[in-house]
Amino acid sequence: MKVEFYRHNLTEQDIANTVAVLHSVFLTTGPRTAQFEAKFAAYTGLPHVVGLNSCTAALHLALMGLGIGQGHEVITTAMTFIASATAVLHAGAKPVLVDVDPTTGCMDPAAVEAAITPATKAILPVHLYGTMCDMPALRKIADKHGLAIVEDCAHCIEGELDGVRPGQLSDAACYSFYATKNLACGEGGAVACQSPELAQKIKLLSLHGMSKNAAGRYHGAYQHWDMLTLGYKCNLDDIHSALLVDQLDRLDSQWARRRELYQRYEAGFEGFPGLARPKVKGKSGHHVYTIWVDPERRDDVLHGLQERGVGVAVNFRAIHLLDYFRRTYGFKPGDFPRAEAIGDSTISIPFYPKLTDQEADYVIEQVKAVLTGN
Ligand SMILES: Cc1ncc(COP(=O)(O)O)c(C=O)c1O
Numbered sequence: 001m002k003v004e005f006y007r008h009n010l011t012e013q014d015i016a017n018t019v020a021v022l023h024s025v026f027l028t029t030g031p032r033t034a035q036f037e038a039k040f041a042a043y044t045g046l047p048h049v050v051g052l053n054s055c056t057a058a059l060h061l062a063l064m065g066l067g068i069g070q071g072h073e074v075i076t077t078a079m080t081f082i083a084s085a086t087a088v089l090h091a092g093a094k095p096v097l098v099d100v101d102p103t104t105g106c107m108d109p110a111a112v113e114a115a116i117t118p119a120t121k122a123i124l125p126v127h128l129y130g131t132m133c134d135m136p137a138l139r140k141i142a143d144k145h146g147l148a149i150v151e152d153c154a155h156c157i158e159g160e161l162d163g164v165r166p167g168q169l170s171d172a173a174c175y176s177f178y179a180t181k182n183l184a185c186g187e188g189g190a191v192a193c194q195s196p197e198l199a200q201k202i203k204l205l206s207l208h209g210m211s212k213n214a215a216g217r218y219h220g221a222y223q224h225w226d227m228l229t230l231g232y233k234c235n236l237d238d239i240h241s242a243l244l245v246d247q248l249d250r251l252d253s254q255w256a257r258r259r260e261l262y263q264r265y266e267a268g269f270e271g272f273p274g275l276a277r278p279k280v281k282g283k284s285g286h287h288v289y290t291i292w293v294d295p296e297r298r299d300d301v302l303h304g305l306q307e308r309g310v311g312v313a314v315n316f317r318a319i320h321l322l323d324y325f326r327r328t329y330g331f332k333p334g335d336f337p338r339a340e341a342i343g344d345s346t347i348s349i350p351f352y353p354k355l356t357d358q359e360a361d362y363v364i365e366q367v368k369a370v371l372t373g374n
Pocket of ligand 1: 154
């Protein structure tokens with residue numbers, strides 16, 4: 001049997017929606033993007049959404065929109081995808097990494113508070129695998145020190161912890177619609193926020209700092225546009241938005257299927273020696289399912305699973321030990337031991353709505369067989 005690491009769940013209707021855009025006048029940011037932004041705002045419960053072409057852009061522009069740049073520090077986690085830190089660099093600020101809660105892999109609020117300096121301007125929590133960080137604790141720290149919070153919600157559209165959802169206790173929530181995400185269109189992202197001014201700034205930055213986009217210039221007599229600020233080019237276009245609009249209606253049912261698969265995996269692995277899993281707190285977005293194995297054996301298990309037709313990935317090796325961060329900041333093994341322990345032992349296994357029970361059972365069997373050397 002071959003079990004792909006990920007298979008998307010686009011329907012014929014999603015594809016027809018995209019084809020309809022291809023038959024229309026607007027390929028770029030236009031009515032479909034506006035429709036998606038409104039629908040996504042309703043889903044998140046946050047009043048303002050700006051569609052972008054990635055979560056990386058969302059993080060970058062949210063930080064810039066909040067005035068974060070040269071000479072500033074932003075605290076994020078060593079256990080994340082590199083974009084959480086590179087977005088800080090793109091904004092011109094310095095990413096300051098902290099260690100994580102060893103049970104969830106989410107940023108440790110005590111480590112955040114200890115890392116604050118006079119240059120700190122923001123906290124950038126990452127809701128790892130879909131489990132939300134302790135947002136009330138982070139909000140308290142942010143209020144005490146006058147900091148902004150920008151959430152990396154690439155793994156967590158649907159999550160909630162102690163009644164708090166993404167974006168409720170922060171300045172901005174940043175989402176990814178990358179190919180393998182819970183809501184996927186190939187490449188895409190969005191910022192959702194409470195502040196209309198911040199949303200307006202992000203929109204401006206996302207399209208060259210132009211006062212009007214193509215759709216805004218289309219109707220009526222030709223309208224001149226002005227360049228109001230130095231912007232970037234990371235707007236979400238109608239071709240991608242068309243893949244997202246109806247998919248959003250299925251987000252909760254797809255989550256429910258991943259929840260079933262999570263429970264199946266948990267029951268299948270319960271008590272098995274040499275295998276741990278992160279703790280899931282509250283309602284997780286259930287984006288990634290990872291197992292933690294003996295670091296000495298991790299790569300052998302990874303390759304063993306591949307040989308048996310099971311797709312795998314590593315989310316993530318601790319980022320401070322990647323070449324660029326070591327060279328730039330002099331990081332070394334031992335700097336963030338809890339993130340390193342997760343990074344050295346983690347293996348992500350297939351976890352998506354199209355995965356059948358039979359395939360999930362095959363994955364469980366193969367994990368156990370590889371671990372016991374059978
Ligand atoms: C935690 C995290 N943050 C940010 C990103 C970046 O998302 P995008 O590819 O949409 O820029 C990813 C992508 O995988 C991610 O996993």
